[in-house]
Amino acid sequence: MNQVAINPAPWQPVCQRSDLVANSGVCALMGDPSATGPLAGRRSIALFFIPHATPQFYAIDNWDPIAGAGVIARGLVAEIDGELTVASPLYKHHFRLRDGACLEDSNVCLRTYPVALDGDCVSVALAPDRQ
Amino acid sequence: MVKQKLIVIGNGMVGHHFLEQLAARPERALFEVTVFCAEPRPAYDRVHLSEYFAGRSAEDLAMGKVDQYREWGYELLLNDAVASINRKEKTIISASGTTRPYDHLILATGSYPFVPPIPGHEHARCFVYRTLEDLDAIRAASEDARCGVVVGGGLLGLEAANALRELGLEAHVVEFAPGLMSVQLDGGGSELLKNKIEDLGVTVHTDTATELIEEVGGRLRMQFRGDRELVTDLIVFSAGIRPEDKLAGSAGLELGERGGIVIDEACRTSDPHIFAIGECALYDNRIFGLVAPGYSMARTAIARLCGESASFTGADMSTKLKLLGVEVGSIGDAHGRAEGASAITFVDEQAGVYKRIIMDGAGKKLLGAVLVGDTGDYDQLLQYHLNGIELPEQPEQLILPAVDGETPALGAGALPATATICSCHNVSKGQIMEAVQGGCCSLGEVKEQTCAATGCGGCAALLKNVVDEELAALGVEVNNHLCPHFEFTRQELFHIVQVGEIQTFDELLEKHGRGHGCEICKPTVASILASLWNDHIHSKPHVGLQDTNDTFMANMQKNGSYSVVPRVPGGEITPDRLIVLGQVAKKYNLYTKITGGQRVDLFGARLEQLPEIWRELIDAGFETGHAYGKSLRTVKSCVGSTWCRFGVQDSVGMALHIENRYKGLRSPHKIKMAVSGCTRECAEAQSKDVGVIATENGWNLFVCGNGGMRPRHADLFATDLDDETLVRYIDRFLMFYVRTADKLQRTSVWLENLEGGLDYLREVIIEDKLGIGAELEEQMARVIGTYQCEWKTAINDPEMLKRFRQFVNTDEPDEKIVFVEERGQPRPARDDEVVKIAEPA
Structure with a gap:
């Protein structure tokens, strides 16, 4: 099971485990439009579940800034040089699932978020875990 | 200036x-x-x-x-x-x-064309074989003719005889000399050629001099020396050129x-x-x-x-060709006229093969060769001849059938850099080496850059040797592994999956691969599994293997919305269905455009709208068009004989038949087809992977054409086929392509890289040289028998439908997808327009 350090990040329950699709992504709408600070604005997030990998769960921005479209969740999961990535469907840039780095363009990095599983409930900590 | x-x-x-x-x-x-x-x-x-x-x-x-x-x-x-x-x-x-x-x-x-001054040669039904106008005239005259005679048994004469045969005439060849193709072949070779051609129903009269042509009872009587005669309806002179x-x-x-x-x-x-x-x-x-x-x-x-110093100092007149399906090759001094020349002859009467090599007195240099029935040795012999390469100890090995692979192959390494590899485009070995050194890493790339092997294609095998050798010399490991996760080619993986009856990607990865897989191997394996077992692409073990278009069974557009293309087989659509397309587009505010494949594309559907849209389309009788898949797209057609005054066959009927037959077939890349109802070719079949053109007698089949970025004119594969044979050849052709092509390789590139080229493809498909014809047909029958409309299955399966939620935690749409109106239809908003919309007025 996933080991996630409990930190003071604001966890939000997102969906049930059965909503995730093995070896593929789904998309969730996060954030609170009325809040301020790290929770401000709405944000769509791609959730990936890779049963044979460690860790098994990944949360990453759904917006592909290169394509200018929210499509990351619909990308294909690809292992490149031992790293799990998602290939964005439009222009096929690869983004590393663990830290969001774009393999083809070092100036681009997606935000990634901690994921926790509590029973069947999948939660995401919205505060960026890096940057 | x-x-x-x-x-x-x-x-x-x-x-x-x-x-x-x-x-x-x-x-x-x-x-x-x-x-x-x-x-x-x-x-x-x-x-x-x-x-x-x-x-x-x-x-x-x-x-x-x-x-x-x-x-x-x-x-x-x-x-x-x-x-x-x-x-x-x-x-x-x-x-x-x-x-x-x-x-x-x-x-x-x-x-x-030289026309011998035989009395009567100027008769209206005497022709020559030189221009398109000549051919038009011959065709017109053949319409009420039964029999045709070609005067002249040379290369062009035999082609003309074949043409007469294909026009449905009883064909004769009359040759003055004792043998056919007397310039290129020796006695033995030309005798065998004569036998082979007569087996095909062309009557050959050698040693025959025509003395008179006269009209008798509306036909032409040819009087030959020695009191023989022949009555015919038309005569074609092909007795050489002047x-x-x-x-x-x-x-x-x-x-x-x-x-x-x-x-x-x-x-x-x-x-x-x-x-x-x-x-x-x-x-x-x-x-x-x-x-x-x-x-x-x-x-x-x-x-x-231009002030340069090039010279023309004669040319090699060696030739290799196929006449009426018989392979014929002639190199250099075919008759052994040089002083002291000696020859070695190999004859296999059963197989109908004649090979003869002519050497100098010392037995060191190849002066000439004659090959009839099998020209497999031609390229190698030609290189010996042109480059003056010393013959092996036992030169007979060069033409004897291989025993345990003993035939001494002339490695590309033995050729000097000046050796001409492709004589059609005058490409030397040195130029090919340069191309490889300059970064061309595959046969296809070398062909594109140098034009080598793009003329008659006869040098393709030799070219491949030169390219492979040069790559090896440069230390480039020719690695055709699919990707880092599978150390196999696509073709090898196909075989592994088939023989091992492997059903899932995970099983294949576990047994024959490593790691998690990537965007190269996942869709490739998914395609192989679909070609072989034809499960729904969304059934559980296959989820996550497909690119987004296959995953959501629609084509993603630049803003993340999708376009939807229902199948319209052959481009034929009833008014009621056309109205449904309009109604659906209107209801969901979709942009509509007519495609080049005679269908209607509906753009701007949001992910979550796809199932509802499809439910309406399926209720109206539509099926998925596979516009998203590496699979059969459309079969374009013209209206054919049903409506068109020029049409000679029902092209729409045939297009419907083959589109419905092959819809859903998953393949290494997309497949496009077309059927034209006559030679005017309004369906543009010669730019398709499979092109069918109607003739008076049936169908001509063209293969491996392509439009798009790298257009390729399709090759004529077989002529005057009946419906059943046409479909059988297409079955075999497609399955052979599915089995052997590389990932994402269209049929055009596949053929260019296929060793042996079009001739080999004909041998496999038509002559069934590999003995796999029945197997290919059986495999196709299984795919056809297990066809399902993927969308129809999906909208009735709640698990599959879950995939089409924009967000797993809310039913809200993606607010980032914004459309504006242009020319009365929606289109994606540009960045500057989005800001404008977001700002309060």
């Missing part, structure tokens, strides 16, 4: 090559070019003239295009022969009365004793301002009646005009 006036007289293949080569050089700018062409159309491919009967149109055979010449800045005067040359004034006068001055004159007047040298002769240029404009190494005539190239020119007392030497003369003349 005053431009030099260059006049080119004659626009055949060689004249065209001259103009094409000149246009590619910077020196082109030095000349003002005028072209006179006696025929009503610019240059066309006379080498493939016979294909005109097999469905190729005049446009297909065209080489010189009026627009192209205009683009090159040439003045082209069609239907206007040059009547006289005034060398003193340096002017020419054309038949229409045009006078033009010149600085340089190029004579590319070609040749005319150089077209009248214009040159009347201008006082030096001619050969038996005709031909005398040229020197520079291709200059006896007047230094006048060049002669091609079949009208006589070099070293020889006429060169092949295209390659003509091209070589054209390049020489251009080089000289």
Whole structure:
């Protein structure tokens, strides 16, 4: 099971485990439009579940800034040089699932978020875990 | 700067090559070019003239295009022969009365067919075989004829005999000499050729001199020497060619004793301002009646005009071809006329193979060869001959059938860099090595860059050897592994999956791969699994293997919305269904556009709308169009004989039949097809992977065409097929492609990389050389038998439908997808427009 350090990040329950699709992504709408600070604005997030990998769960921005479209969740999961990535469907840039780095363009990095599983409930900590 | 006036007289293949080569050089700018062409159309491919009967149109055979010449800045005067040359004034006068001055004159007047002066030869039903007009006339005369005779058993004569046979006539060949193709073949070779051709139903009369042709009772009676006769309906003369040298002769240029404009190494005539190239020119007392030497003369003349020092010093007249399906090859001194020459002959009467090599007295050098029935050794023998390579100890091994792979193969390494690999495009081994050194890493890339093996294709196997050897020499490991997760080619993986009956990607990865897989191997394996077992692409183990378009069974557009293309087989649609498409588009505010494949594309559907849209389309009887898949897209068609006054078969009916047959077939890449109802080819079948064109007698099948970025004209694969044979060949062709192609390789590139090329493909599909025909058909039958409309299955499966939620935690739409209106339809908003919309007014 996933080991996630409990930190003071604001966890939000997102969906049930059965909503995730093995070896593929789904998309969730996060954030609170009325809040301020790290929770401000709405944000769509791609959730990936890779049963044979460690860790098994990944949360990453759904917006592909290169394509200018929210499509990351619909990308294909690809292992490149031992790293799990998602290939964005439009222009096929690869983004590393663990830290969001774009393999083809070092100036681009997606935000990634901690994921926790509590029973069947999948939660995401919205505060960026890096940057 | 005053431009030099260059006049080119004659626009055949060689004249065209001259103009094409000149246009590619910077020196082109030095000349003002005028072209006179006696025929009503610019240059066309006379080498493939016979294909005109097999469905190729005049446009297909065209080489010189009026627009192209205009683009090159040439003045082209069609239907206007040059009547006289005034060398003193340096002017020419054309038949229409045009006078033009010149600085340089190029004579590319070609040749005319020789018609023996037999009494009666001018009868209206006596023809020659030279121009498209000749072929039109022969075709017209064949309509109420039963029998046709070709006078002349040379190369062109046998082609003409085949054409008569294909026009449905009882065909005869009458040859004056004791054997067929007496220039290229020795007695033994030509005897075997005769037997083989007679087996195909063409009657051959050798040693036969025609003395008289007369009309008797509406037919033609041919009186032969020795009191024999033959009654026929039409006669085609193909008794050799004569150089077209009248214009040159009347201008006082030096001619050969038996005709031909005398040229020197520079291709200059006896007047230094006048060049002669091609079949009208006589070099070293020889006429060169092949295209390659003509091209070589054209390049020489251009080089000289540009002040370079190229020379034409004769050419090798070796040939390899297929006549009426019989392979024939002739190299160098086929008759062994050289002093002290000795020969080795191999004959296999059962298989119908004759091979003979002619060596010098010492048995060290290959002087010539004759091959009939099997030309597999041609390339290697030609290289021995052209490069003067010393023969092995036991030269007979070169033509004997291989015993345990004992045949000594002439490695590409034995060839000097100057060796010509491709004689059609004059590409040397050195140029190929340079291309590889310059970064070409595959056969396809080398072909594209050097043009090698893109003419007759005969050198493809040798080319591959040279490329492989050079890659190895550079230390480039030729790694054709699919990706880091599978150390196999796609073809090998296909075999592994088939033999091991592997059903899932995970199983394959566990047994034969490593890691997690990537965007190369996942869709490739998914495609192989679908081709073999044809599960729904969304059934549990296959989820996550497909690219987004296959995953959501729609085509993602730039803003993340999708387009939807329902199948409209053959482009035929009822008004009611057309109305449904309109109603659905209107209801969901979709942008509509007619596609090139005769369907309607509906753009701008949001992910979560796809199932609702499909529910409505399926209720109205539509099926998925697989526009998102590496699979059959559409079969385009014209209305055919049902409506069109020119149509000869029901092209829409056939298009419907094959579209419904192959819909849903997953393949290495997308497949496009078309069916045309007559040779006018309104469905553009010759730009498709599979193209079918109706003939009076059935269907002609074209394969491996492509449009798009790298257009490729399809190859004529088989002619006059009945419905059943057509479908059988397509079954086998598609399955063979599915089995053996590389990932994301269209049929056009696949064929270019297929060792043995089109001939090999015919052997596999038509002759069933590999003995897999029935298996391929069976495999296709399984795919056809398990077809399901993927969308119909999906909308009835709640688990699959869960995939089409925009967000797993809310039903809200994606607010980032914004449309604006343009020309009465929606389109994705641009970034600046989105901001405007977001800002409060």
